[in-house]
Amino acid sequence: MQTINTYKAMKKKGEKIAMITAYDYPSGKFVEEAQVDIILIGDSLGMVVLGYEDTLQVSVEDIIHHCKATRRGAKNTFIVADMPFMSYHLSLEETKRNAARLIIEGNANAVKLEGGSSSRIEAIKAIVDCEIPVIAHLGLTPQSVLQMGGYKIQGKRESNYIKILEQAKSIEKAGAFMLVLEGIPEKLGKEISETLLIPTIGIGAGRFTDGQVLVYHDLLGMFDEPPKFVKVYRKMNKEIIDNVKTYVNEVKSNKFPTKQHVYFVHEK
Numbered sequence: 178m179q180t181i182n183t184y185k186a187m188k189k190k191g192e193k194i195a196m197i198t199a200y201d202y203p204s205g206k207f208v209e210e211a212q213v214d215i216i217l218i219g220d221s222l223g224m225v226v227l228g229y230e231d232t233l234q235v236s237v238e239d240i241i242h243h244c245k246a247t248r249r250g251a252k253n254t255f256i257v258a259d260m261p262f263m264s265y266h267l268s269l270e271e272t273k274r275n276a277a278r279l280i281i282e283g284n285a286n287a288v289k290l291e292g293g294s295s296s297r298i299e300a301i302k303a304i305v306d307c308e309i310p311v312i313a314h315l316g317l318t319p320q321s322v323l324q325m326g327g328y329k330i331q332g333k334r335e336s337n338y339i340k341i342l343e344q345a346k347s348i349e350k351a352g353a354f355m356l357v358l359e360g361i362p363e364k365l366g367k368e369i370s371e372t373l374l375i376p377t378i379g380i381g382a383g384r385f386t387d388g389q390v391l392v393y394h395d396l397l398g399m400f401d402e403p404p405k406f407v408k409v410y411r412k413m414n415k416e417i418i419d420n421v422k423t424y425v426n427e428v429k430s431n432k433f434p435t436k437q438h439v440y441f442v443h444e445k
Contacts, residue, residue, distance in 0.1 A: 178253050178254065178255055178286075179214060179215075179254075179255045180255070181287070181310050181354040181355075183214075183255075184214070184215075184354070184355060184376045185354070185374075185375070185376065187214075187376065187387070187388075188374075188375070188376040188387045193387065193388050193389070194214045194215065194376055194378060194387055194388025194389075195213050195214045195215075195388060195389065196213065196214060196215040196216070196217055196257075196378050196388055196389065196390035197213050197215075197216065197217070197390065197391055197392075197393055197396070198216070198217045198218070198219040198221060198222075198390070198391070198392045198393045199216045199217075199218070199247045199250075199251065199393055200218065200219075200222045200225075200226050200243045200246070200247060200393070201226075201243060201246045201247060201250070202246050202247065202249050202250040203250060204247065204250070204393050205246070205247035205248065205249070205250030205251035205254075206250035206251065207250075208251065208254070208393065209250065209251035209252075209253065209254045213254065214254075214255070214388070215254070215255050215256075215257060215378075215390075216247060216251055216254050216255070216256045216257070217256075217257045217259065217289065217390060218240055218243050218244045218247055218256060218257065218258045218259060218283070218285065219259050219392065220232040220235040220240065220259040220261045220262070220319070220320070221319070221392050222235065222239065222240075222243055223235040223239070225392060225393075225394040225395075225399075225400070226243070227239070231319065231322055232261070232262060232319045232320055232322075233262045233320065233322070233323075235259075235261040235262065236261060237260075237261060237264050237275050237278060237279070239261070240258050240259055240260075240261055240279060240283060241258075241278060241279060241282045241283040244256065244258050244279065244283030244284065244285050245282070245283055245284060248283075248284045248285075255286045255287070256284070256285045256286050256287075257285060257286065257287045257288065257289050257312055258279040258280075258283050258285035258287070258288050258289070259288070259289050259290075260272075260275060260276065260279065260288050260289065260290045261320075262320045265290050265297075265300045265304075266296075269299060269300065269303040272300045272303055272304060273303050273304060273307050276288045276304045276307065276309050276311075277307060277309065280309055286310065287309070287310035287311065287312055287354070288304065288309060288310075288311055288312070289311070289312040289313070289314055289357065290304075290311065290312075290313065290314065291313075291314040291315075291318035291319070291320050291321065292313075292314070292315070292318055292320075292321070293313065293315050293341070293344025293345070293347060293348055294344075297313075298347050298348065298351045301313060301348065301351040301352060301353050302351050302352060305351070305352035305353070310354050311352065311353045311354065312353060312354065312355040312356065312357060312378075313348040313351075313353040313355075313356045313357070314356070314357040314358075314359065315331075315341050315344055315345060315348070315356065315357070315358055315359075315361075316331045316332060316341060316358050316359040316360050316361040316381075316382065317329065317330065317331050317359045317360025317361070317381070318359070319359075328360070328404075329360075330360045330361065330362070330381075331360055331361055332361040332362055332365045333362060338362075338365055341361065341365060341369070342365065342368060342369060342372070345358075345369045345372070345373060346372065346373070349373050349374065349375050353375065354375055354376075355375055355376050355377070355378060356369070356373065356375060356376070356377050356378070357377075357378045357379075357380065357390065358370075358377055358378070358379050358380070358382035358386060359379075359380045359381055359382060360380070360381045360382070360406075361381070361382050361383075362383070363382070363383025363384060363385065364383075365382075366379050366382035366383040366385055366386050367383060367385035367386075370385055370386050370387055371385075376388060378390050380406060381404065381405070381406030391407060391408070392407075395407045395409070396408065396409060396410050397409075397410065397411055397413045398410070398411055398412035398413050398414055398415075399413050399414050399417070400414060401414065
């Protein structure tokens with residue numbers, strides 16, 4: 178299994194890091210067989226698995242449940258567990274306890290949290306002090322959707338650009354071993370990646386980050402109208418619906434099951 182030192186070495190060599198979300202046994206199994214570098218148990222499961230409007234309703238228990246299921250399918254891949262909304266906001270003691278639960282109960286290798294404010298910097302330091310590896314997340318941070326007024330690109334204005342750059346430096350200093358950059362201009366993604374010694378992972382952050390992450394369901398085209406930064410490698414939603422329709426029609430027309438699908442008693 179890769180370690181945090183693996184990813185630092187990959188950045189140094191200029192080798193890109195491939196991260197993808199997974200949320201259950203089969204998706205974990207599939208992405209491990211595809212030799213992905215890192216699996217993220219993202220709080221995006223709230224929308225793509227649980228059907229919520231946003232990530233805010235996801236709980237620590239939800240992440241633990243899906244992390245355990247994914248680990249059963251991906252026994253040898255580095256897994257990062259998202260810290261959900263309000264799991265690291267109230268106190269450093271609760272922050273450390275929730276991070277530890279994701280490692281101990283969820284069997285994750287690291288945790289990820291959003292934001293670069295002073296309280297988030299302290300949260301990163303507290304978790305790292307517990308010997309738990311931390312990935313930070315800047316730019317479009319989905320847990321801040323209400324405050325941002327929607328899913329809007331960050332860092333377009335000069336003041337916000339500089340703020341994100343300075344937060345990235347503070348995050349590295351606090352001890353995070355990796356930084357996810359979401360929904361920012363390519364120029365900012367490039368500058369941060371060139372400034373920091375820790376690897377950066379982009380999602381809508383351009384071509385020059387040290388790696389990329391996409392949501393499993395997005396790249397497989399399981400939902401309509403994905404964000405601009407998503408490359409859909411296969412439109413599986415139509416394939417799934419068409420194949421299920423075929424099954425339904427065959428059952429109703431008595432074409433399934435056929436002789437090859439049934440058991441017989443063979444007398445001696």
